[in-house]
Amino acid sequence: MEKDNEIKNTDACDFDIAAPDAGAMIESLRAFGYDLPTSIADLIDNSISAGAKNIWLKFYWNGENSILSLKDDGCGMSESELVRAMRPGSRSPLEERDPEDLGRFGLGLKTASFSQCRKLTVATRSTGQNIAIRCWDIDQVVKTGEWRLLKMTIKNMDSYFSDLEKMEHGTTVLWENIDRIVINTKVDSKRDHKLFLERVDSVKYHLAMVFHRFLERGRLKIWINDRPVEPWDPFLKNIKATQLLNEESLDITRKIFINPYVLPHHSKIDDETHNSAAGPKGWNAQQGFYVYRNERLIVTGSWLGLGFKKEEHYKLARIQVDIPNSMDCEWEIDVRKSIARPPTFLREDLKRIARLTRERAADVYRHRGKVIARASASNFVYVWEKR
Incomplete structure (x- = not known):
């Protein structure tokens, strides 16, 4: 009732029509x-x-x-x-x-x-x-x-x-x-x-x-x-030496899927593939999160303001994030669909995933692409405890 009265009072106010020029x-x-x-x-x-x-x-x-x-x-x-x-x-x-x-x-x-x-x-x-x-x-x-x-x-x-x-x-x-x-x-x-x-x-x-x-x-x-126009895959999924660490689903009210990848060391791929994988901005600039909205890429390599810097040792780390369009407000998608900011309730999870992916990328970088021995026969390398 109070809300209805507020609306009636507003309607009764004098006003000007301030249409934009x-x-x-x-x-x-x-x-x-x-x-x-x-x-x-x-x-x-x-x-x-x-x-x-x-x-x-x-x-x-x-x-x-x-x-x-x-x-x-x-x-x-x-x-x-x-x-x-x-x-x-x-x-x-x-x-x-x-x-x-x-x-x-x-x-x-x-x-x-x-x-x-x-x-x-x-x-x-x-x-x-x-x-x-x-x-x-x-x-x-x-x-x-x-x-x-x-x-x-x-x-x-x-x-x-x-x-x-x-x-x-x-x-x-x-x-x-x-x-x-x-x-x-x-x-x-x-x-x-x-x-x-x-x-x-x-x-x-x-x-x-x-x-x-x-x-x-x-x-x-x-x-x-x-x-x-030929597609450019940021994650080199068709290259054997590419490591998919483990898909993670953050199931709140709407699912967000995260796939962390560590790309191969230069010694594991030919020069043409290496040059192509560098992307439009170069290897260092293309590291980080890749945020997709309905499979359309919004963010093309960014640590999303989570406190990480783009450095040479981490250039092989690229993380795919899929969000639905129902989360546009939470991710602050802009008009150009070129900026996305993670909501507060996801930041700690994203930091954890970024930190572990960067560590694995640094290992590959320093060991010239040497594959780290797996502790199990699993198809995936679990770099965090799965609960």
Whole structure:
């Protein structure tokens, strides 16, 4: 009863409608801290959630007029669903989501795109529906001061979206005026073109790492400029000398699965495998925890603020952690899905596992990969007492 009275009293108060300025707000949405690889990974999350099996990325070099497109064969959207998807904050992070959903804030498509381009166009069709197209043009929003989501037709955009006419369902995302990527570049500059291609490579390496479990199991195929993206496995699971210490399940209300790995010493693998296993950031930087949310990699090598430093002797230690999307709040998953912080009730367990994995990694490092004799015939090496 008291709560009802509080609500009634609040409703009776005088108030102002303090709607945000459209131009200022949309410019602010560009500053969420995305880089090119993380922004494209956010788009691919949407494609996977839509059931896509194939994703085609195209980078078109044309100096400051360069564009980027992403096409998938997911279920697509109706026109009303597209309008909702294009609305900033289309879903509350407090809403209960499907256990397989990779989204969270209802912001990813917009903030990821705005961080890289000033014009975002999405064309989509679901089974039995016509193609629907909507466009955010930041310059138009700033000029008019209104949230004008532009309606486009296939005639306006035929060269970019014509493939959708041949597909039963799917979605294409187009980035134009990609100022954060190609500002002040010239189409005939070899240096600028080379830098553009290096950015494309950074996207390839990032996607190979973030979605490696989807790629390994054949659930997803990604092409960049018609070349397939090959998965990058941080744990070298197919290498005989890799040690899986023991899977542990922390069963609170929702299960968290932890698999600590110690990778082989350089002397146990060939140079090509060793160089590949170093990852995008190098051996020392890639050590630590790898946090997965619904098999999508969130954290790519970090000791998660647990008090451990990245040092040479521990570079072979990599620990896989799987969490469900129902624990987003506890792990403080951010909008970009690139940061995770372990909840207080898990920190001591994670410290214990990290400490023991680091010790084993240091032993392998110092003994040039010598396998430590096992005390039992078990398939696993139990480095802590199992209870």
